[in-house]
Amino acid sequence: MSNPTLLILPGDGIGPEVMTEVRRIIDWFGDKRGLKFDVAEDLVGGAAYDAHGTPLTDKTMAHAQSVDAVLLGAVGGPKYDDLDFSVKPERGLLRLRKEMDLYANLRPAQCFDALADFSSLKRDIVAGLDIMIVRELTSGIYFGEPRGIQADNEGGRVGVNTQRYTTNEIRRVARSAFELARRRSNRLCSMEKANVMESGILWREEVQWVHDNEYPDVELTHMYADAGAMQLVRAPKQFDVIVTDNLFGDLLSDAAAMLTGSLGMLPSASLGAPAENGRPKALYEPVHGSAPDIAGQGKANPCACILSFAMALRYSFDQGTEADRLEAAVESVLRDGVRTADLMQAGDRDPASTTQVGDAVLKALDASL
Numbered sequence: 001m002s003n004p005t006l007l008i009l010p011g012d013g014i015g016p017e018v019m020t021e022v023r024r025i026i027d028w029f030g031d032k033r034g035l036k037f038d039v040a041e042d043l044v045g046g047a048a049y050d051a052h053g054t055p056l057t058d059k060t061m062a063h064a065q066s067v068d069a070v071l072l073g074a075v076g077g078p079k080y081d082d083l084d085f086s087v088k089p090e091r092g093l094l095r096l097r098k099e100m101d102l103y104a105n106l107r108p109a110q111c112f113d114a115l116a117d118f119s120s121l122k123r124d125i126v127a128g129l130d131i132m133i134v135r136e137l138t139s140g141i142y143f144g145e146p147r148g149i150q151a152d153n154e155g156g157r158v159g160v161n162t163q164r165y166t167t168n169e170i171r172r173v174a175r176s177a178f179e180l181a182r183r184r185s186n187r188l189c190s191m192e193k194a195n196v197m198e199s200g201i202l203w204r205e206e207v208q209w210v211h212d213n214e215y216p217d218v219e220l221t222h223m224y225a226d227a228g229a230m231q232l233v234r235a236p237k238q239f240d241v242i243v244t245d246n247l248f249g250d251l252l253s254d255a256a257a258m259l260t261g262s263l264g265m266l267p268s269a270s271l272g273a274p275a276e277n278g279r280p281k282a283l284y285e286p287v288h289g290s291a292p293d294i295a296g297q298g299k300a301n302p303c304a305c306i307l308s309f310a311m312a313l314r315y316s317f318d319q320g321t322e323a324d325r326l327e328a329a330v331e332s333v334l335r336d337g338v339r340t341a342d343l344m345q346a347g348d349r350d351p352a353s354t355t356q357v358g359d360a361v362l363k364a365l366d367a368s369l
């Protein structure tokens with residue numbers, strides 16, 4: 001049988017730095033666990049714009065459609081701030097999500113015990129936290145039409161974006177969330193603003209419909225997203241799985257990142273419907289961006305990207321045990337105090353570099369055999 005295929009898109013800023021560590025880990029699984037992947041690498045974001053004048057070429061897009069999983073680092077950076085909107089680095093990532101139809105974005109926020117003191121919240125509020133935010137990723141205000149910037153009739157301009165959701169778009173992401181809830185603590189909280197938005201009313205009704213007709217055994221609650229944001233920082237452990245729309249999910253998952261200690265810790269999986277081979281179309285990426293303030297300095301925390309590869313092992317390749325092995329290796333490295341600067345406090349010894357964290361994870365993987 002041929003090896004599973006991976007397309008690696010390191011992107012910009014710290015993307016290539018954290019991806020270098022992931023590549024070493026992929027090689028480790030090939031050498032030590034017989035899990036061989038056929039790996040190809042290509043450009044996305046600003047790096048692709050610099051080479052080709054577009055943040056994602058049609059060729060790379062087609063390649064992404066054909067592989068078993070895509071791993072992405074991060075895109076964007078100040079160098080590209082003045083580019084036309086249509087060729088900004090972020091457009092490359094959004095095109096991948098949209099054309100691969102990756103509608104369910106899984107953003108787990110887990111607080112490793114060793115990091116409970118790094119959260120901006122008190123230890124007892126976050127210790128042991130393990131929640132999963134399911135963010136709708138291919139619709140809503142990110143993609144709704146009409147959109148644009150036009151002249152208004154007062155001599156000024158008007159910026160327009162449209163929040164739009166259909167029954168099918170809500171039901172399919174709700175199903176993903178209910179499925180996850182069943183495999184976890186069987187609780188799902190859906191967040192929208194049904195008090196002010198018609199799309200929120202539809203969201204609430206359709207999630208309830210999926211519950212009543214298909215998942216009556218899962219405990220479903222609804223919350224307004226603003227109240228949800230408050231509850232997420234007041235008492236995050238009340239949640240198990242949260243399902244929400246594209247924009248609310250973007251905001252809530254960055255907030256959840258700080259419960260875990262650092263944005264450099266949060267992985268994600270973006271999944272579509274199963275392809276012909278039964279695997280979902282999938283893209284794995286850290287939740288963080290290209291971190292221009294620390295790029296090129298060897299300071300980036302590679303854990304989010306490494307943990308994203310663990311999610312690939314679990315969700316694309318049915319290798320849950322190997323995913324557990326990798327997650328445990330990351331946790332043991334953090335417990336041993338090998339940490340990048342984002343996980344340091346005043347008075348701590350020197351922070352580890354990106355490469356040193358990678359080295360330590362490889363050592364912990366060896367020790368797991």
Ligand code: NAD
Nearest residue numbers: 074075076077263264287288289290291293294300301342
């Ligand atoms: P960011 O996530 O890049 O950085 C926010 C803060 O977190 C910075 O202080 C940064 O140093 C820190 N940080 C992030 N990741 C880290 C890591 N792995 N290790 C240590 N510290 C880390 O967000 P931003 O500054 O708002 O955005 C920068 C650029 O990245 C923008 O162009 C934005 O559009 C883009 N972006 C891309 C993605 C993506 O590719 N998925 C996600 C978010 C932002």
Ligand code: IPM
Nearest residue numbers: 075076090093094250287289
């Ligand atoms: C994320 C990012 C992206 C988003 C940007 C870079 C397009 O913030 O993945 O969370 O807004 O979805």
Ligand code: MN
Nearest residue numbers: 250251254287
């Ligand atoms: Mn974001």
